[in-house]
Amino acid sequence: MSNELYIEKNGAIATIVINRPQKKNAFTLAMFKELGALLDELETDKNVKVLVVRGVDETAFSAGADISEFLEVRFSAEKAKKYNDFALESIEKLYRFSKPTIALIQGLAIGGGLELASSCDFRFAAENSKLGITAANIGIVYNLTSTKRLYNLIGLSKTKELLYTAKLISANEGKEIGLIDYVYSSEEIEEKCFEFAKQIIQKSSVAISGMKKVIQSVVDGENEESEAISEIILASYCSDDYKEGIQAFMEKRKPNF
CATH class of the missing domain: 1.10.12 (Lyase 2-enoyl-coa Hydratase; Chain  A, domain 2)
Structure with a gap:
């Protein structure tokens, strides 16, 4: 395992930390594979009752997939399918994780980063966060699974608006359209997120x-x-x-x- 993704535990609360701040926590293909392995490990850990996913600091939750490696690993239909299959398998594991999941968003949550956040049960975002799906900026079609997940959260017209314009929206706008559940200041966000997690672990x-x-x-x-x-x-x-x-x-x- 690399140190670009790692697990922290605080009692019954486990946290997957995305630790690539120099690249705004952009995911490589290897990181998507590693995410799946970490989720498998936590799925079978009976001591874990809640999972939080977050960036290592306020720089970013995740700016999505690392485009700099696309020419190598995602630059043909065949390579793109293999890449997408690996990435979506791990994202689906997060979506189907048997325990409650919370995305703690600070900074950027873009593309694959927003896919990860949207796969969690709840999304807490700092006020200065920026959210978006920017596939239209690089000429790729957003996958059906994640499009449906986005649609389930924000409805038809807002899904089209985010995908067609590739614009970034604020955390408060995200809350208005149903993409974000709770917005707090950067000073409060971590405390409020873990307070919520602690409420859950007290229940059956x-x-x-x-x-x-x-x-x-x-x-x-x-x-x-x-x-x-x-x-x-x-x-x-x-x-x-x-x-x-x-x-x-x-x-x-x-x-x-």
Whole structure:
């Protein structure tokens, strides 16, 4: 593993740190592959209840893919397909991660960087952040999966506007259109993000993990409970968390999950 991506842990909160500030945290192909490996590691870590993704400092969340390597790794249809498959596989792992995910955005979140942020459950952004998808500036077509994800967040006309103009918008404008959940000053953003994460880890991980799967089924277009979803719901009634939650309620105390 390189030091361009690394994991920090604070109790039940894990953070994937993007550490390439000299390149505004732009992702190389190798970094996309490494991201997938880190997500696999955290997916199986039972001590982790929430994942935060962030840049190493206020320089950038991520300016997207490193265009300087495109002539080598993405300059034909065949190479582009291999590149896109690797990148989208890791982004999809983040989107399907079984535990709650939060993007902590400072500075730039552009292109693949905004794809990463949009794949998280929540997006916290500093007021001075800039967001955008700039594919139209270099003549490539934005992929369907990420376009649909963007559309689900901000709707049809705003998706077209961001993609057609390739403009960068402010964090506050992002919040107005539904792209960003919370905006804070650069001095507050980290504290507020981790306060939110700490609220989540105090709750039942059985309930949250199950509800994330149910919500994802709704997003994926399911209108009726599948057998798998029904099993997840019913299994929660047999869990230790359920027993502790009921006992805590009866004893008028906070549950210890």
